[in-house]
Amino acid sequence: MIEVDNLSGGYGASPVVKDISFTVEKGTFFGIIGPNGCGKTTLLKLLTGVLPNKNGFIYIEGRLLESYNRKELARKITLLPQQPEVSFSYTVRDVIAMGRYPYKKGLFHFFDETDEKKVREVIRQLGLEKYQDLPLPSLSGGEQQRVFLAKALVQEPSILILDEPTNHLDVSFQIELMNLIKELVNTQKVTVIAVLHDLNMASLYCDQILLMKDGRRVSINEPNQVLHSETLGEVYGTALERKEHPIVPKPLITFQPTDFGKKTKWNLQQYDERDMWVVESNIYLKTLTTEAGKGINWVKRFEFHKNFHVGLENQSSDKFMYTVRREIEHGKQNLIKVQKDNLHVLSLGTFDRENVLGFFINGYLGESEFFQIFMKIGQWLSSFSSPEENHDPVILLAATQVNSEVSIETIAVEMKEALIEIAEKKNKKEENDENLYEKG
Amino acid sequence: MSLIKTFHKPKIYISYIVMISLFFVSVILGISVGSASITISETISVLLSLSKWIELDASINSRVAYIILDIRLPRVLLASLVGASLAVAGAAFQGLLRNPLADPYTLGASSGAAVGAVTVLYFGISIPFIGILTLPVFAILSGFITLITVILFARTVQRSLSVETIILTGIIFSSFLGAIISLLISLSGDEIRQLVNWLLGSVGMRGWNYVYLIIPFFFLGFILLLAHWRELNAFVFGEQSAHHLGIHVERKKFVILFAASLLTGSAVAVSGTIGFVGLVIPHFVRIIWGADHKHLIPLSALVGGIFLVVADLIARTIISPAELPIGVITALIGAPVFGLILISKHRGKIPK
Numbered sequence: 001m002i003e004v005d006n007l008s009g010g011y012g013a014s015p016v017v018k019d020i021s022f023t024v025e026k027g028t029f030f031g032i033i034g035p036n037g038c039g040k041t042t043l044l045k046l047l048t049g050v051l052p053n054k055n056g057f058i059y060i061e062g063r064l065l066e067s068y069n070r071k072e073l074a075r076k077i078t079l080l081p082q083q084p085e086v087s088f089s090y091t092v093r094d095v096i097a098m099g100r101y102p103y104k105k106g107l108f109h110f111f112d113e114t115d116e117k118k119v120r121e122v123i124r125q126l127g128l129e130k131y132q133d134l135p136l137p138s139l140s141g142g143e144q145q146r147v148f149l150a151k152a153l154v155q156e157p158s159i160l161i162l163d164e165p166t167n168h169l170d171v172s173f174q175i176e177l178m179n180l181i182k183e184l185v186n187t188q189k190v191t192v193i194a195v196l197h198d199l200n201m202a203s204l205y206c207d208q209i210l211l212m213k214d215g216r217r218v219s220i221n222e223p224n225q226v227l228h229s230e231t232l233g234e235v236y237g238t239a240l241e242r243k244e245h246p247i248v249p250k251p252l253i254t255f256q257p258t259d260f261g262k263k264t265k266w267n268l269q270q271y272d273e274r275d276m277w278v279v280e281s282n283i284y285l286k287t288l289t290t291e292a293g294k295g296i297n298w299v300k301r302f303e304f305h306k307n308f309h310v311g312l313e314n315q316s317s318d319k320f321m322y323t324v325r326r327e328i329e330h331g332k333q334n335l336i337k338v339q340k341d342n343l344h345v346l347s348l349g350t351f352d353r354e355n356v357l358g359f360f361i362n363g364y365l366g367e368s369e370f371f372q373i374f375m376k377i378g379q380w381l382s383s384f385s386s387p388e389e390n391h392d393p394v395i396l397l398a399a400t401q402v403n404s405e406v407s408i409e410t411i412a413v414e415m416k417e418a419l420i421e422i423a424e425k426k427n428k429k430e431e432n433d434e435n436l437y438e439k440g
Numbered sequence: 441m442s443l444i445k446t447f448h449k450p451k452i453y454i455s456y457i458v459m460i461s462l463f464f465v466s467v468i469l470g471i472s473v474g475s476a477s478i479t480i481s482e483t484i485s486v487l488l489s490l491s492k493w494i495e496l497d498a499s500i501n502s503r504v505a506y507i508i509l510d511i512r513l514p515r516v517l518l519a520s521l522v523g524a525s526l527a528v529a530g531a532a533f534q535g536l537l538r539n540p541l542a543d544p545y546t547l548g549a550s551s552g553a554a555v556g557a558v559t560v561l562y563f564g565i566s567i568p569f570i571g572i573l574t575l576p577v578f579a580i581l582s583g584f585i586t587l588i589t590v591i592l593f594a595r596t597v598q599r600s601l602s603v604e605t606i607i608l609t610g611i612i613f614s615s616f617l618g619a620i621i622s623l624l625i626s627l628s629g630d631e632i633r634q635l636v637n638w639l640l641g642s643v644g645m646r647g648w649n650y651v652y653l654i655i656p657f658f659f660l661g662f663i664l665l666l667a668h669w670r671e672l673n674a675f676v677f678g679e680q681s682a683h684h685l686g687i688h689v690e691r692k693k694f695v696i697l698f699a700a701s702l703l704t705g706s707a708v709a710v711s712g713t714i715g716f717v718g719l720v721i722p723h724f725v726r727i728i729w730g731a732d733h734k735h736l737i738p739l740s741a742l743v744g745g746i747f748l749v750v751a752d753l754i755a756r757t758i759i760s761p762a763e764l765p766i767g768v769i770t771a772l773i774g775a776p777v778f779g780l781i782l783i784s785k786h787r788g789k790i791p792k
Contacts (some may be wrong), residue, residue, distance in 0.1 A: 013577065015654060016509075049524070049683075050680060050683055070683075070686045070687065070688050071686040072686075072687025073686065074684060074687075075686070078685070079680070081678070081681060085674065086677060088535070088540070088676050089726075089730065090731050091730070094730075094732055095677075096676055098670070098673055098685065099676075099685065101674060101685045101686055101687065102669055102685060102686035104670070135730075152684075155685070155686075210780075426748055
């Protein structure tokens with residue numbers, strides 16, 4: 001446990017870290033985020049006693065930081081740095097064994113059973129057995145970082161401080177390292193305090209986040225409370241967008257490049273190929289469908305296959321593929337197209353049964369608006385048809401997301417008109433077909 | 441795992457046995473070879489007679505015994521002590537400064553010692569009671585004063601005494617002190633040959649006094665550094681990293697610098713400036729036995745001692761009866777070897 005009380009400190013006369021207070025409970029993954037120069041690294045230096053504090057107090061497990069001697073402190077708290085550059089070559093095992101330093105006394109300290117056991121245990125825990133006699137420089141960046149983590153762990157610290165530990169690492173190593181550290185927090189109740197650059201990493205792994213700006217605390221809470229688009233935008237001085245993670249109850253932070261969302265001329269081509277109908281857009285459309293197993297995707301090409309047996313093997317996430325059902329396989333296919341100012345609608349099915357209803361919208365739909373529209377479509381469809389022919393077509397909504405001046409109301413009105421038009425066209429066709437049938 | 445450990449241990453013990461044997465071989469060769477030729481068996485029996493239990497062989501005349509005991513032995517011992525001092529100091533500076541190019545000269549301690557010695561020679565200073573020891577005492581003192589000035593200067597530049605600041609300060613001081621030496625040389629008349637010879641370094645004609653002089657400094661510095669092998673290993677990974685291991689960075693850094701300059705200062709005082717030993721030997725040892733300072737320091741001492749005994753042997757025999765300055769030999773051997781080490785190190789890195 002670590003308690004920071006009105007802490008100020010830094011290098012020169014004016015402190016970099018100003019009046020920060022927080023408490024980190026045992027077994028917590030505590031993240032520190034903030035823009036460059038906000039004092040994150042200085043705060044770490046104060047916490048580890050590298051820099052003396054000007055004002056305030058730091059308590060490590062109830063005792064003032066200053067009251068610890070150097071070795072005592074190293075048994076309580078240690079730091080995993082960004083990858084250090086090493087000019088001489090040591091074996092992995094030698095490097096890890098260095099972590100026993102704070103447990104050694106006297107002029108010539110020699111390794112004993114306890115040291116040996118601990119080193120072996122950590123090597124096994126981090127899966128470094130096969131590397132232990134190799135020279136450190138022969139390992140990849142991710143493996144080297146695992147060695148330095150092992151060195152920190154043989155110090156048996158109750159508090160582990162991380163300074164952007166995943167810098168310069170491949171994404172797989174980043175995830176591996178963070179998972180490893182999270183596991184230490186969960187199983188061994190190690191307290192972790194980490195300066196993280198990557199806001200998503202912070203969101204996904206931290207229990208608590210301290211957001212800093214200009215050496216001061218902006219907020220401190222769980223990721224869901226701290227990571228707000230507006231707060232982050234203000235702190236980092238750039239527009240950031242918050243999204244929810246699909247599985248984990250944590251926010252994700254993203255942004256949009258400045259060139260996106262400029263007015264783009266949208267055009268949609270629809271054509272009939274021998275075995276499919278194709279709708280193709282010149283830009284990606286944000287697409288949500290009620291078809292099972294498909295969520296939100298960015299799609300450019302929509303394929304409606306006429307042949308039931310078509311394989312879906314050449315699927316890709318930027319292509320929407322739909323296979324029409326058996327009943328319309330044999331020449332009874334029915335395609336109705338309607339166009340409005342900001343809208344293309346496509347209805348596909350047999351004359352008595354609708355299979356797919358696709359809306360291609362030129363405008364911006366927020367998440368809630370997608371759902372509003374789905375609900376409206378449901379209401380409209382049930383009001384147009386009698387209860388016995390309740391057949392729930394697959395509904396496809398695709399929006400350009402760029403021309404945001406078109407209001408959602410305008411689009412709703414156009415959609416309703418389009419649905420009425422489709423219903424009329426269908427009725428006409430039915431009559432024609434019946435006439436034909438009677439004549440035949 | 442345990443297999444590899446048991447495989448590892450005898451290797452390092454064997455290395456020590458081999459290197460200690462080589463050291464004795466080089467000492468015996470160093471004593472035997474020279475303008476007055478002495479057989480190896482004569483050398484061995486004279487050396488054995490130093491222990492009180494073995495009588496000196498009657499067939500060996502007193503002149504030979506005199507050459508061995510009062511001329512060659514002190515010379516060889518001095519060479520080995522100077523070589524060991526410089527190599528150990530180099531290993532410590534390189535580890536502490538995390539700089540493969542650091543050596544006893546980087547801190548300016550050696551230039552400082554040289555200025556002290558040259559001043560004594562130029563002004564003909566002789567302090568009563570210590571007489572012939574005036575020069576070494578001056579050299580050691582001025583080496584220390586330079587070192588302390590360098591550290592204080594670096595401290596005023598940057599309180600945390602970072603590696604870069606120390607090296608830069610060392611370079612500034614070395615250049616400045618080098619200029620002072622050049623100034624004294626260009627002002628001197630008859631003394632010039634003596635000065636230049638001293639600057640090029642020599643372990644010849646120094647006698648037992650110089651051996652007695654360097655011994656306490658050597659053992660003090662050597663034991664201090666050996667006792668700090670863990671700290672030196674930790675410093676290789678950076679000062680912050682050392683701090684997080686629980687090391688009193690500033691205190692340990694000061695002790696290590698002090699011990700290393702003790703070795704440098706006393707070596708320069710008794711033998712002049714002998715280059716490349718401190719630079720090349722630790723690299724050579726690291727290539728064979730690894731970077732762990734537990735073995736790097738004692739093995740550097742052994743290899744440095746052997747190297748300088750052999751270099752001295754070459755220096756006094758190659759253009760016999762005249763003698764080359766030993767600094768010329770160490771530079772002629774050391775510079776190309778260091779170049780090769782540098783190339784192979786960087787080549788080795790590329791295929792990774």
